[in-house]
Amino acid sequence: MLSFILAAATPTVEAHSAHAAEAGLVQELVTKFGIDAVNIGMQLASFTILAVVLYKFAIKPVLATMDQRTSKIESGLKFAEDMKSQLAAAQQESAALIKAAQLESNKIIEETRKTAKDFSDKSQAEATERANGLITKAQQAIELEHKKMLADARSEIARLVVATTERVLAKKLTDADRASYNETAARELANV
Template sequence: MLAFILATATDSTLSVDAGQIQQLAGHFGIDTPFIVAQMLNFALVAFLLYRFAFKPVLATIEERQQKIADGLQYAEEMKAKLAEAEKLYADRIKDASHEGQKILEEARESARAFYETQTQQAARHAEEMIKKAEQAIAMEHERMLQDLKRQVAQLVVQTTERVLAKNLTDADKQTFNRSASEALSEVA
């Protein structure tokens, strides 16, 4: 085969005949059939290695590269989802904080309103108690005055009875009581 390649590669200016090539090959110790067999063996071994060794290894490498690429893509997706989840979490925390502030402000306002309402109710209740106490005092004063008038009238009748040294009848006592009460009413 080497002879064939060398024979076809000659150009017109160099014309080397086949005998000289064989003589040259023999001079270097090249055995043409052995070289052809070696080239066939090399081609066969290269084909078998490619078919049964390199091709599966390349397929495995390609499969692993695909898995790595998928893993990296998945990691990027998870990183994006994590960033989105963190943003959502931060937004929720922010919303919860605002809601908490709002509730706290409403509670303060409610407490302020409750305090004012209770203060007003306490003031009204105190005023009512004062009015009731004043009314009770006025009623007690009136009752005491009536009682005092009655006692004074009795004392006047008793004193008059002693002064006159006579016993008065019940009708006379009532008449004196009435006239004494009227006189005391005019004075008071």
């Protein structure tokens, strides 16, 4: 077999003579080392069978396992990338929700402030109105009291005028005289 390989490798005549020299060298090596062609053929057949069995039962399953692991790793990396993008989207969504909540809370706070201000203004206006009403009532009461006091003072002054007149004149006045003096005193006091 080795000679067959050597024969195929040297196709020219010059190569043929060189081949003869090598063949002699190969022949010498074969005899010197005790190489047997049948034995080498058997070893080649055994090695081929061993290589096929190893490929079928060892290398092929190992390669399949490696392919499975590679695909699992790739799917895991793809899943991690998907999760990363979903996490980024979730963070953006939560940031948007937080911003919306802040805007809503600011709006509620502003509405509450406005309502409180309106309520305060309304309460203040009502209090001012009540105070003005109380002041008006007090002024009316004072005016009534003043009129009453003036009426009392007039009647007291008229009574004093009649009493003084009675004493000055040293006589008892009749009811008609008293009424006449009272009217005159009342007119005089009204002009004052």
